Amino acid sequence: MKYICQVCGYVYDGGEEAPFDSLPESWKCPLCGAPKGEFKPQEAAPPAGTEGKAQLEGELGPFTAGQLAALCSSLGRGCEKQYKAEEAGFFRELAAWFTAAAPPAEEASAESLAESLRRDVADYPALRAAADAAGDRGAARICVWGEKVTRMLSSLLDRYLREGEAMLEGQEIWACSTCGFVWIGEAPPELCPVCKVPAWKFEKAEGGVKA
Amino acid sequence: MKKLAVRNLRLCTKDCLCLYVCPTGATDTENSVIDPAKCVGCGVCAEACPSGAISLIPLEMPPQQPKTEEIKGLLRAFARRRTEEEAAARRIGRASEKEGLRKLMAAAAMSTRLVTEDVLREAGFMLPQCPEVREILEKLADEPPAPDFPEETLWRLLGKLPMPGGSGEKKEISYRCGVCGLVFPLTEGETPECPVCGAKGDKLLPLENA
Numbered sequence: 537m538k539y540i541c542q543v544c545g546y547v548y549d550g551g552e553e554a555p556f557d558s559l560p561e562s563w564k565c566p567l568c569g570a571p572k573g574e575f576k577p578q579e580a581a582p583p584a585g586t587e588g589k590a591q592l593e594g595e596l597g598p599f600t601a602g603q604l605a606a607l608c609s610s611l612g613r614g615c616e617k618q619y620k621a622e623e624a625g626f627f628r629e630l631a632a633w634f635t636a637a638a639p640p641a642e643e644a645s646a647e648s649l650a651e652s653l654r655r656d657v658a659d660y661p662a663l664r665a666a667a668d669a670a671g672d673r674g675a676a677r678i679c680v681w682g683e684k685v686t687r688m689l690s691s692l693l694d695r696y697l698r699e700g701e702a703m704l705e706g707q708e709i710w711a712c713s714t715c716g717f718v719w720i721g722e723a724p725p726e727l728c729p730v731c732k733v734p735a736w737k738f739e740k741a742e743g744g745v746k747a
Numbered sequence: 748m749k750k751l752a753v754r755n756l757r758l759c760t761k762d763c764l765c766l767y768v769c770p771t772g773a774t775d776t777e778n779s780v781i782d783p784a785k786c787v788g789c790g791v792c793a794e795a796c797p798s799g800a801i802s803l804i805p806l807e808m809p810p811q812q813p814k815t816e817e818i819k820g821l822l823r824a825f826a827r828r829r830t831e832e833e834a835a836a837r838r839i840g841r842a843s844e845k846e847g848l849r850k851l852m853a854a855a856a857m858s859t860r861l862v863t864e865d866v867l868r869e870a871g872f873m874l875p876q877c878p879e880v881r882e883i884l885e886k887l888a889d890e891p892p893a894p895d896f897p898e899e900t901l902w903r904l905l906g907k908l909p910m911p912g913g914s915g916e917k918k919e920i921s922y923r924c925g926v927c928g929l930v931f932p933l934t935e936g937e938t939p940e941c942p943v944c945g946a947k948g949d950k951l952l953p954l955e956n957a
């Protein structure tokens with residue numbers, strides 16, 4: 537039986553000699569580095585759209601500082617694409633201010649963050665179902681990319697919680713500056729396994745958190 | 748529609764065909780940026796460029812794709828949770844002495860930010876110069892969130908962004924309800940629904956008016 541990586545779509549077909557089950561637990565997706573647990577059998581029926589209702593209530597109130605930070609950095613990119621360098625700079629400046637102003641998460645721990653990411657992964661199918669029901673293919677698109685990127689991040693953080701610093705010893709961490717895919721290795725991948733941009737689009741995560 | 752030529756410096760190989768063909772000399776500049784004051788948007792340079800390095804950007808963009816209230820609400824709620832994760836990742840990274848965790852949290856903050864940006868674009872904020880964005884920026888200008896907020900930057904940004912629809916107002920359209928006969932006005936872009944009897948879709952007839 538063939539197995540499919542839920543992050544990058546890589547198909548594992550070991551035939552009779554090397555069936556998926558015979559792979560060690562430490563085996564990883566050769567394309568994107570996702571752990572074995574992120575693979576699903578190909579024949580498995582896709583989960584029905586009703587699989588767990590999103591734990592999300594729609595909200596249209598005022599934006600939080602954190603949302604305004606992301607909104608402004610997104611719009612800055614939108615200006616860059618249109619070669620509007622000055623406007624892009626203004627948006628980036630506003631984004632930086634809102635990023636700094638976003639209230640720090642009080643009780644944040646790696647464990648609570650990991651839990652929140654797992655909740656996101658679980659919520660994507662319901663978001664996707666809502667997008668499909670509304671015929672909104674743009675919203676469906678971000679579910680496809682966002683789910684893969686979030687799955688990867690979630691599985692990396694879970695693994696970190698199990699293995700600790702040893703997991704990252706002598707390794708660099710890279711994030712795709714287009715879709716946010718996170719990759720661990722000495723060098724970034726040649727192509728982003730999720731959005732297919734080339735290696736130069738990857739940024740190395742530094743020991744200090746970027747503003 | 749008026750357009751402007753722009754050059755992608757990463758693709759440009761400096762073959763310089765664009766220098767020969769531009770009727771106004773807009774492509775010939777000391778900083779390689781096509782001079783918007785000279786460009787008349789004829790598109791000849793883009794056709795001549797062997798590297799596909801020149802695009803023509805319309806000065807006015809079409810309105811954004813409509814979004815349902817449900818999708819907007821869900822995506823905005825999701826975006827909020829993701830921004831909280833980003834803030835948590837920054838805080839955890841800052842508070843930790845462990846190099847690996849600091850790096851992982853830096854990557855997590857960057858990754859969640861990018862995902863959130865995409866979510867907000869699809870929540871109806873794709874285009875920087877759209878009226879929805881202007882509304883948010885104007886509100887911030889009216890009520891700055893804190894004394895150290897960079898108001899000056901915001902005002903300069905507002906000055907650069909075009910007013911929606913050119914005039915600053917969206918067009919009003921009148922509809923006649925085919926069910927109850929009511930005539931009612933609506934601003935462009937809204938989904939028409941009769942305010943009295945709730946009729947929708949082809950029950951409502953847009954009226955030709957000035």
Ligand code: SF4
Nearest residue numbers: 759760762763765796
């Ligand atoms: S024709 Fe194209 S490649 Fe050549 S200089 Fe102009 S923009 Fe660059």
Ligand code: SF4
Nearest residue numbers: 769786787789790792
């Ligand atoms: S569009 Fe026409 S005027 Fe503008 S830079 Fe190209 S050739 Fe010159």
